[in-house]
Amino acid sequence: MSNPSIKVENISKRYRIGAQQQEETLVQQITRSIIQPFSNFNRISSLSKFDDHDDPTIFWALKDINFEVQQGEVLGIIGHNGAGKSTLLKILSRITEPTSGEITLRGRVSALLEVGTGFHPELTGRDNIYMNGTILGMRKREIDEKLDEIIAFSGVEKYLDTPVKFYSSGMRVRLAFSVAAHLEPEILIIDEVLAVGDAEFQKKCLGKMEDVAGQGRTVLFVSHNMESVERLCSRALLLENGLKSMDGSVETIISGYMSKGESDELVGYYEWNEGELTECQSIQLHSIRINDKNQQPELGQPIKFTTEIQSYDLKAKYEVWLHILDSKKNKIISSGTAITPVLGRQTYNAELDGEVLQPGIYSVNVLIVKNSTDKLFRASTILKFQISEDNSRIKLPEKNPAILRIGLNWFDGKEIKK
Amino acid sequence: MKPNTNNITVIRPSKGWRVVDIKELIEYRDLLYFLVVRGIKARYAQSVLGVGWAVIQPLAQTLIFTVVFGNLAGLSSDGVPYVLFSFVAMVPWNYFSGILNESANSLVSNKNMLSKVYFPRLVLPFAAVLSKFLDFTIGGIVAIGFFIYYGYMPGLEVLVLPILIIIMIMTSLGTGMILSALAVQYRDVNHAMSFLVRLLMYSAPIVYSISIVPEKYLFWYSLNPMVGVIEGMRAALIGTRDLPWDLIGIGGAVSVILFVVGIFFFKRMESRFADIA
Numbered sequence: 001m002s003n004p005s006i007k008v009e010n011i012s013k014r015y016r017i018g019a020q021q022q023e024e025t026l027v028q029q030i031t032r033s034i035i036q037p038f039s040n041f042n043r044i045s046s047l048s049k050f051d052d053h054d055d056p057t058i059f060w061a062l063k064d065i066n067f068e069v070q071q072g073e074v075l076g077i078i079g080h081n082g083a084g085k086s087t088l089l090k091i092l093s094r095i096t097e098p099t100s101g102e103i104t105l106r107g108r109v110s111a112l113l114e115v116g117t118g119f120h121p122e123l124t125g126r127d128n129i130y131m132n133g134t135i136l137g138m139r140k141r142e143i144d145e146k147l148d149e150i151i152a153f154s155g156v157e158k159y160l161d162t163p164v165k166f167y168s169s170g171m172r173v174r175l176a177f178s179v180a181a182h183l184e185p186e187i188l189i190i191d192e193v194l195a196v197g198d199a200e201f202q203k204k205c206l207g208k209m210e211d212v213a214g215q216g217r218t219v220l221f222v223s224h225n226m227e228s229v230e231r232l233c234s235r236a237l238l239l240e241n242g243l244k245s246m247d248g249s250v251e252t253i254i255s256g257y258m259s260k261g262e263s264d265e266l267v268g269y270y271e272w273n274e275g276e277l278t279e280c281q282s283i284q285l286h287s288i289r290i291n292d293k294n295q296q297p298e299l300g301q302p303i304k305f306t307t308e309i310q311s312y313d314l315k316a317k318y319e320v321w322l323h324i325l326d327s328k329k330n331k332i333i334s335s336g337t338a339i340t341p342v343l344g345r346q347t348y349n350a351e352l353d354g355e356v357l358q359p360g361i362y363s364v365n366v367l368i369v370k371n372s373t374d375k376l377f378r379a380s381t382i383l384k385f386q387i388s389e390d391n392s393r394i395k396l397p398e399k400n401p402a403i404l405r406i407g408l409n410w411f412d413g414k415e416i417k418k
Numbered sequence: 419m420k421p422n423t424n425n426i427t428v429i430r431p432s433k434g435w436r437v438v439d440i441k442e443l444i445e446y447r448d449l450l451y452f453l454v455v456r457g458i459k460a461r462y463a464q465s466v467l468g469v470g471w472a473v474i475q476p477l478a479q480t481l482i483f484t485v486v487f488g489n490l491a492g493l494s495s496d497g498v499p500y501v502l503f504s505f506v507a508m509v510p511w512n513y514f515s516g517i518l519n520e521s522a523n524s525l526v527s528n529k530n531m532l533s534k535v536y537f538p539r540l541v542l543p544f545a546a547v548l549s550k551f552l553d554f555t556i557g558g559i560v561a562i563g564f565f566i567y568y569g570y571m572p573g574l575e576v577l578v579l580p581i582l583i584i585i586m587i588m589t590s591l592g593t594g595m596i597l598s599a600l601a602v603q604y605r606d607v608n609h610a611m612s613f614l615v616r617l618l619m620y621s622a623p624i625v626y627s628i629s630i631v632p633e634k635y636l637f638w639y640s641l642n643p644m645v646g647v648i649e650g651m652r653a654a655l656i657g658t659r660d661l662p663w664d665l666i667g668i669g670g671a672v673s674v675i676l677f678v679v680g681i682f683f684f685k686r687m688e689s690r691f692a693d694i695a
Contacts, residue, residue: 015693044604094429094536096692103429114534120456122463131456134449135535163463186425 003106004068005187005218006092011101013062013087016046061087063242065101074219076233076250078226078257083239085222086191089113092220093189107186107218110137114191116176121165125156125175128164132179146182154178181208187218192225206231226254227375255329255365258380266361267384268295282313285377286345288366290385297354297385305350305383307366311341319372320348323365325381326358332403336369356406357387436685442538450541450548457520457549472553473560476512480505487625494627496658502564506655507624507648509557510582513550514590514644515615521546521594522611525602525691533692540684543594547587565655575654575661582650582666585673589643592676599687603694623648627658643669643676 032039062084069075079085090096092103093111118135119128129150133143143150151157154175156167164172190209206228213219213232223229229236229250236253238246246256271287286308289295297303307320321336337348364383368376443450462468480501487493488500495503521543525532528542565572601607622644623631631639639645646669652658 090533090692091429094427095533097431097689098429100431103427105427105429107425109427111535114530117534118456118531120460122460123456127452127456127459131452134446134452135531135537137446137537138448140448140451 003071005071005073005106006067006069006220007104008065008067008092009102009104011062011065011088011091011098011103012060013084013091013096014058014060014099016057016059060242062091062098065239065244067237067244067247069218069220071106071218072216073235074213074221074233076229076236076253077220077222077239078224078229078236078253079239082241084242085239086113087242088239089189089191089220089222105187108137108184109187109189110183110185111189112136112180112183112191113189115173115180119164119172119176122163124163125154125160125167128175129179132176133182136180136183137185138183142184150178150182153181177205181205181212185217187220188212189220190222192223226258230254251331252329255325255331255380265384266296266386267382270379270382272379282311282316283318283339283341283368283376284310284312285366285368285379286310288364288382290364290383297387299354299388301354303352303354303385305352305364307348307350308345309339309348310345311339311343314341314343316341317371318376319369321367321369322350323367324352325363325365326403327361329363330403336367354387356404358401358403358405359387359389361386432689435682436688438540438681438685439538443540446538446541449537450545453541453545454549457545458552461549469552469556472556475553476505476508476557477560479512480508483508483625493625494629496627496629496652498570498656498658499568502568502570502656503627503652503658504625505561505564506652507622509554509561510586510647510651511619511622511624511644512557513554514586515619516550516553517547517590517594518597518615518618519611520550521590522597522601522607524594525598526605526608529602539688539691540595540681543591543598543684546594547591551587561655570656572655573657575657578650578654578661578666581670582647582654585643585666585670586647588673588677589647589669592673592678592680595680595684596676599684599691602687602691618642618644637668640665640668641672643673645669 065084065088067075077085077088087096089111090113091098092105093109093113095111095113116128116132118131120131123131129147130140130143134140151160154171154177156171156175159167159171164175167175209219209221209232219232221229221232233250235248236246236250237244238253238257246253268291269287269289272285288305288307290306291297291304292306305322307322309320311318318339318341319336320339321334323331324333325331333352335350337350339348362385363381364385365378365380366382367378370376462471465471467474483504484500488495488504493500524542524546525539531537532539564570597607597611621639622642628639628645628649646662646665646667649659649662650666653661
């Protein structure tokens with residue numbers, strides 16, 4: 001499509017952060033307290049001045065961000081704390097201006113960086129619906145039309161004419177979210193508003209968001225919660241230190257995000273602690289390992305993955321899946337098997353022909369899946385193994401080897417394996 | 419959902435002075451309305467007397483001034499009862515000083531809103547100005563009670579009142595916008611407010627008559643637009659003098675300048691609000 005809903009071009013944003021103060025002597029402290037007003041004035045007015053380019057107190061929260069979002073696409077933005085996610089959202093929702101660059105938005109935009117903005121504790125629930133709704137850009141007429149729906153969704157009908165300060169925090173959040181849920185923008189920008197309320201309410205919100213995403217709206221979604229990003233988004237961006245470091249399918253980005261900052265240490269065995277696992281009561285992973293002996297692949301031998309599982313429910317239908325990822329976090333193998341539950345611990349073995357892997361470092365994700373769809377548990381990069389260079393093989397001077405070392409069946413001539 | 423090509427927003431860094439996007443302000447008029455309602459409701463929430471305070475405050479102040487300045491100090495009140503003399507000044511003055519306090523705070527106290535959602539920031543000082551207008555109206559009604567009690571019957575001069583009220587609003591709004599924008603970056607404004615308001619009060623003819631101001635300083639004195647407003651109101655309502663067109667003219671010009679400067683200053687500072695509030 002030639003006209004994307006959101007087009008972000010070379011967006012950068014700088015802030016000024018406080019410079020560190022040095023330890024000082026008593027005399028210095030006294031002198032400083034006299035000149036304090038002057039230095040304070042310089043400091044405060046410099047908050048919005050950026051003349052000196054080498055100033056160490058200038059901090060680039062975002063640097064040259066480019067991306068496009070098509071109409072109807074649901075884009076997730078992930079990254080560690082301080083990566084620039086919130087700054088990006090604030091620029092997109094026009095709360096703050098970029099330092100340079102340009103963004104073009106096509107359609108009515110609503111940004112939800114918080115639920116319940118503008119709520120006043122002294123006002124009644126009804127007044128606050130109007131207050132919050134108009135702040136989010138709705139017209140009074142629109143709210144009038146949707147008022148009944150909003151009230152019904154919030155479930156606080158009985159207290160609608162009570163000042164909000166007497167609400168429990170849960171009621172307040174429900175009321176606020178139901179206002180937000182009835183916005184009808186063409187572009188919706190959402191920060192981690194889902195991180196509120198109890199599990200049940202979060203589920204309700206997530207469901208509502210899926211509806212919104214399914215209606216052909218363009219959605220930008222920032223979250224730390226990988227499960228909800230994976231559930232809602234088709235594509236994702238990974239931000240790192242103000243730079244866009246990855247852009248692609250949501251699965252690739254999430255595994256990339258999960259593996260950031262991890263060591264290159266090889267892990268051949270992992271055992272879960274109690275409580276570290278899924279909330280699910282009927283199945284638990286116990287451990288996973290590579291090969292029984294030295295827990296790393298051996299040249300020319302098949303690689304064996306052993307997963308130990310503890311089941312508590314004989315009726316449930318579960319599957320265990322293994323993903324094998326290369327060093328660039330491309331998922332190159334994904335394979336699963338149904339679990340036949342027995343009471344107690346059981347092992348599942350899977351074997352991979354080590355020959356098909358190129359030399360390099362690989363990681364393993366393990367997943368427990370229910371009814372082939374619901375992910376109950378996921379552990380990323382739980383194991384790491386290395387395929388070493390096989391010197392007995394013919395080596396060809398090639399820079400970009402194929403991802404897998406699987407041959408084709410050639411019908412004339414002799415095959416050369418790389 | 420069909421793509422909307424009419425509704426295109428371009429976000430880019432702003433440079434220098436900007437004009438007010440009036441179309442956008444109109445689009446957000448419902449927000450302005452609810453902010454005004456919120457301001458009024460929240461101010462008198464959970465108080466026994468509620469809006470009654472809008473009556474008591476100027477009355478009590480007038481009473482104190484009447485005792486201290488009218489009776490004890492024996493200041494001239496241009497031949498009308500001192501109570502009336504000071505109450506007519508107190509109502510517009512309370513409005514003005516209330517705006518100064520409220521709008522200077524309007525951005526800082528709503529900084530949570532500033533950093534979480536976009537809306538034309540100008541709505542905030544505008545809402546402060548409008549929500550205080552209720553108090554002014556109530557004060558006006560009480561004043562009418564005084565006129566009846568003392569048997570004052572204003573003449574045709576009352577027709578000048580709308581002009582005076584517009585000057586008063588423009589002055590308050592202009593000053594409010596400048597102070598609110600400044601207060602975001604320099605919290606000193608909030609600390610300075612209480613004494614600044616008092617200083618301004620004594621630099622306007624509220625407790626004393628303008629007749630004690632020496633002739634040669636009158637021009638400088640009238641640069642405070644509230645001088646023209648207050649003297650104009652006294653002239654129109656209780657006939658202390660002929661309508662002081664010179665004071666009103668100078669005050670009106672200053673109020674227009676304050677208003678225009680206020681808007682441009684506010685718009686220039688606007689882009690930084692969310693970052694430094």
